[in-house]
Amino acid sequence: MSTPTDRKVTPLELLRMREESWGSRLSPIRIGLVAEDVTTTTAHSEQALRWLGGLWHRQGPGSTLLRRFPAVHVLTTTRVATDHYAAKYWPQLCERAGIPKDPYVQHDWGTAYIHNLRQLGLPTFDDVEDRGSRFVGPILMHSGVPTYCLPDLFRLARDRRRMMPGLTPEAFVDWARERARQDRLRHIDKPVQRFLRYGGEFAVDVVDRVFELLDVVSAGGTGDDVELPPRFRAAAVALRDDGESLSAPSGTAGEFLPVAPRRAALMLDPYGRGPFVRLPSIPDADEGQVVWVVGADAEEERVPSLALMPGYREPTPQVDVPVNRPVRQLTARLEGSTVLDLTIPVVDNDRPLLVFDEEGVQMGLGSPLRRGAVWVLHPWTHPLEAPAPDKVMTRAALPPGWDGWELVLLDLDGVQQLRLTDGQTVEVQARAVPRFHMPEPFAGARTMSGDAIFAHLPQIELPDLGDDGPGWSVSLVDHTGAVVVRQDVSSEADCARVWASAPRTLCGEVHLRIRGPWGRTASRRLTVVQGLTVDSDPAWRRMTGQGLTPAVLTLSASPGIRVSTHRLELDTRQVRRVVTVSTGPEKLPLVVEPAHMSVSHLTPTKTGRESVTALTLQTEAVLDDPGVLVVDTGAQASPVLHVRGSRGFLQTVDPSATTGGSTNYRFALAQITDTLRAEQQLRLSLDREGTLTVAHVRPGRLFSTISVNDSKLLLAGAPSIEGLTAICYRATAPWTSAQVLPVTDGTAELPESLVGVGPLLVHVRVEDPWVPEPVPAWPVVAQWVEQPGHLDSGPEHEVLLSAFLAGEAHLDGYDGEFAPVWVAYDRLWQLGLGDRSHSVDEELRGLLVSTPGKSTAALAEATIEPERVPQLLARTGLVAAPLSDESLDRVPVRQANVLPLTFLGAWSGGDDTVDALTGVTGEVARDVAGGTDPLAGVGGFDQTADVLARMSPTDRHRIYRTAGIVPTGLLDKDSRVLAAESVLAERDGRHLSWLRINAGRLTAELRRTFLALGEGQAVAAMDARRHPTKPHGWRAIPEWSIGMAMACRLAAHREVTLPVVTSGLRALKDLSTACPRLVTIDLVLAELLVRDDLTRKAAP
Known part of the structure; x- marks a missing residue:
């Protein structure tokens, strides 16, 4: 006879025991996702799953059994996805649960899973939108990426980090989310796509840990200390052992301490410049200075960095470029470099909301915002529903160019979401996370990258989650990537003890991490120089008229940290100095700049830098x-x-x-x-x-005449003003860079490179030595200065071209680069050619059209201003010339070259090229490239245009500003509206006088041509722009523009001569001069539509 102790535990009793035990493991206080549980063994999980499946099967479909054991059901169901998912889920579940594969399984087990997540207080991921993923989506999300898919996640992270040095987990998840939304991660397993798209703070946290794991494993480690389940570490080690490299770019090294690579970043100065872009420090720059070419919409400017130690090869300081007005994006490229080409998104037209933390660093909107104080920037046309009056901490003024926008500081503690009145929302993190309470940074010192410097580590605040709260891990990683401290903590006192155990000689960039349940990580990079003090006498420097009051600085740091000098003297002309600190052979350069008075000038089109004079x-x-x-x-x-x-x-x-x-x-x-x-x-x-x-x-007049005499530039009548500067351009070599010469007592010494090179164009201005202005690529206002000669050194083809412009050579047999030819052709009428102008124009044009493919490719690489490109294509006739597709993946996409790249078939290139193109044109271009223009009617005129035409330009601009219209992607709605507005603004000007009179007739000729050719698509494009009652005069110009663009591209692709194109090129050139954005938009639209239509017609 059996005894009670011999009795076997029934499956139902075992499930009750497991539920009681496992319920605490799945507490939302202890975990974020089910995958975090590594305590439950595989054997116990699979045993419980078989018993759960057996009982459910015996009770039949519709049984509520699964809801009686929420922890057991959720954990075992998730483990199947974690350990056994391989492209399919439900067959794996049925096999391991021992149940038949019938339709009731998905319904019963799926609905119970969602119900049980709610019972346990775990996230349900209701926003997962994948078709057929109603149930399997949340299951796979809680697996935190199945083991089968981990290699895809690792490779995607590795490849993106290699492409984008300095990539943060937040930026990676934002990028992957958008790619997944567009269905452009097809080579990546679906669970990885889903996790990155919908995982929010969980995805950011896991990716942060994955970045660390890949770094450790690629360096030869095991990754045992990285807070991830063992299966992550095993998968990474397996890839490494199979010969795959997992490494990402390391920081710069050499004489100076390594720092993490920096990316260009949008930042905020709430009480001064407003939004600005911080361009990264460049290591080992010649003479310690670089020049950035920064573009916003169709405008570009050259922005130099400041040389802090002239004459040395050194890291350049960061360059801060004000964002003068709302724009979709800024581009920045390093002059003379083909490698560093950056795109910085600014305003998303679909969600015109920018959020920055208290330190002015932009916060991504793809993941829930962290609690605390944030700056919110939004247009008045999209008002912000303030959570509560007491959450509005302050408002700040914006530069004039941001008129129509509001900047407000909000406290997000206790706030669930930010909502714009149009219904768009940004979630605020619901669960409490650790916080860093930063010490005050040094007001008078920063790194070369512009980062703040701290003398002490921050205090840590842990969320109060009760006695059953999770454990936390605190780590400190130094600039070499070595873990200095890593300890488990459970209280803020523990955190303080961890910091107390850190070395007293921290000197350089450190990475602090506090990790707990997934989704609750706090991470911070900062530069620490322990014990650093910088005392200035006086503490604040006043402007004197000649600069600043002199100052004496005293510097010191903790024992063991060497300071290159302990005493610095700043005279009236010195604003900042560079010192270095170190604990070994590598040095950390610091920019020391005591507090001082400054002044700047802001206009709607320009935000001047701060000056101290x-x-x-x-x-x-x-x-x-x-x-x-x-x-x-x-x-x-x-x-x-x-x-x-x-x-x-x-x-x-x-x-x-x-x-x-x-x-x-x-x-x-x-x-x-x-x-x-x-x-x-x-x-x-x-x-x-x-x-x-x-x-x-x-007044702007700074001289009466300018002449050259004995290698000197003489400015008659020039005042004795400090900073008077002559910027010289070579008229016989307009593609070469300008040279900046200081003027003293009306005289500037000409360098040898400017003597005997032909006439000069000289632009004179007053330069602030503390705040150098960008040097224009070509002057708007300049004085012509006669001088004989032409370029006599440099590449052979440039010398020949210069001699031709000087009238001393011919271009027969020219086989050099075409980029300088384009620049010369663009600036032809400013080169003082006189009677030779037309013959030079014909010869240069003949050279360019002789090899249309090569010259169009050169136009994509030439330094031509964006608004000049369509006119050049119209002047040469290349706008309608047959071209073969060219591979130009090496050419960075910019506003200035999107048109020639489009003509050369760049939209058929790789994903990265198409991404870059849509970065300029907007996502609507993908629809257009597929044969459909959803905005075809935008840019045409109707009765509203008649009302606007009666208004003054100021009143029209006020209406556009009130409506929140800003230039966005080239083909986006607002850009088309503003392009049409340019016709209103220029309709009575000389460039449109002939076209205004003949537009009705010309549109009729285009229609007849298209109908004869059977080109209904072109007729439809014109119909969409047609004025409903007055299709003539200036009201017909937008219609003619799209029609002429379609005719040009049809002629090019069909390789035929169309009379309407030949007769219309002169009018197209005039329209390109008056309204370049309209013509650019229409030519891009026409190329994409015609190319797609011809491809479809050619398909079998």
Whole structure:
């Protein structure tokens, strides 16, 4: 007879025991996803699954059994996905649960799984939208990427990190999410796509751990210390042992300490410049200086970095470029480099919302925002529903170009989401996460990358989750990637002890991590120089008129950290100095810049850099676009702007209200324009006597004549102004870079490279030595200076081309690069050719059209301003020339070359090329390339245009601003609207006079041509733009533009001559001059539509 102790446990009893035990393991306090549980053994999980399956099968479909054991059901069901998923899930579940494969399994087990997740308080991932993934989607999400799919995740992370050095987990997940949304990660297993697209903070956390794992394993480690389940480590080690490289780019090294590679970043100065882009420091730069070419919409400017140690090869400091107005993106390329070409998204037209943390670092919107204070920037047309009045901490003023936008500081503690009134939302992290409480950074020192420097490690605040809360792991990784400290903690006191155990000689960039349940990681990179002190006497430097008050700096650091100098003297002309600190042979360069007074000038089109000497503003520019003068006093004050002229003191200007304790005071210069018109020259000071001058306003004329004599540039009538500068351009070699010459007492010494090279174009301006202005690629206003000769050194083809422009050679047999030919052709009418202009034009044009493919490819690489490209293609006739597709993957995509690249078939290139193209054109281009233009009617005129035409340009711009219309992607809706607006603005100008009169007739001719050719697609494109009642005059110009573009591209692809094209090229050139964006848009649209249509017709 059996005894009670001999009785076997029934399956139902075992499930109750497992439920009681496993329920605590799946507590939402202890885990984020089910995959985090590594305590439950595989044997116990599979045993429980078989018993659960057997009982469910005996009770039959519709049984509620699975809901009686939520922890057991969720854990065992997820383990099947984790360990056994291989492209299919339900067959694997049925096999391991011992149940038949019938339709009831998915319904019963799937609905119970969702129900049980809610019972356990775990995320249900209701937003997973994949077809057929209603149940399997959440199951696979909780697996945190099945083991079968881990190699795909590792390779995707590795490849992207190699392509984008300095890539953060947040940026990687944002990129992958968008690619998955577009179904453009087809080579990646579906569970990986799904996890990255919908995983939010869980995906970011897991990717952060995966990055660390790949770094450790690629360095030869096992990854045992990385807080991931063992299967992650096993998969990574297996890939490495099979010969796969998992490494990502390391930081720069050499004489200086390694730092993590930096990416260009959008940042915010809430009390000064507003939004700006920080371009990265460049290691080992010649002379310690580089020049960035930065583009916004159709405009480009050259932005130099400051040389902190001239004459040395050194890392350049970061370059901060103000974003003057809302734009879709900025591009930046390093002049002279074909490698570093950056694209920085700014405003997403589908979600016009920018969020920054308190330090001004942009926060991604793909994952829930962390709690705490954030800056929110949004347009008035998309008002923000403030969570509660007490959550609005302050508002800040924006630069004039951001008129129509609001900048507000919000406290997100206790807030569930940010919502715009149009219904768009951004979630706020629901679960409490650890926080770093940062010490005050040094106000007077930063790294070469512009990062703050801290003398101490931050305090850590752990969420209060009760006695059953999770364990946390705290780690500190130094600049070499070595783990300095890694310990488990359960309280903030433990964290303090961890920091106390760290070395006292931390010097360089460190990476701090606090890890707990998935989705609750806190991570922070910062630069620490322990014990660093920088004392300045005086603590704040005042402007003197000649610079700043001199200062003496005293520097020190903790024992064991060497400082290159303990005492620095800054004279009136020195704003900052570089010092180095080190604990070994490698040095960390620091930029030391004590607090000081500064002044800058902001307009809707330009955000000037801060200067420490009085600005020089041009009278004509201030009268045309006054803007605001921003004075940073460095301390709370009550400044008043005093205006002085030839008659002494004239008026005062009070600042606008400041916010949030800001020391930036803004003075609206529109208040002085009447005085300026009367006086023409003013001095703006912060005192009535004029001793503290912050700006001079002077007429722009800085000389009477300029001549060359004995290798000297002589400027007659030039005033003795500090910073007077002559920028010289070679008229016989317009493709070469300008040279900047200082002018002293009306004379500038010409370098040998400018002597005897033919006439010069000279632009004169006053340069602020503390804030160098970008050097234009070509001058808008310049003085012609005669000089004999031409270029006599450099590449042979450039010397020949220069001699041709000087009238001393012919281009017969020219076989050199075509990029300089394009530049010369573009600037032809500014080269002083006189009677030779037309013959030179014909010869250059003949050279370019002789090899249309080669010359169009060269146009894609030439330094031509974007708005000039369509006119050049129309002038040469290449806009309708047959071309063969060219492989130009090596050419970075920019606003300036998207048109020639499109003509050359770039849209048939690889994913990265198409991505770059859509970065310029907008995602709608993918639809157009597929044969459908969903915005075909946008850009045409109707009765609304008649109303707008009666308004002044100022009133029209006010309407567009109120409507929130900003240039976005080239083919996006707002860009087309603004392109059509350019027709309104230019309709009475000389360039459109002939076309305005003949537009009705020309559109009729185009229609007849298309109908005769059977090109219904072209007729439909014109119909979409047709004015409903008055299809003639200026109202027909947008219709003619798209029709002419379609005709040109049909002629090119069919390799035929169309009379409507031949007769219309002159009008197209004129339209390209007056409305270049309209023509560019229409030519890109036409090429994509015609290419798709012909491809379809040619298909069998």
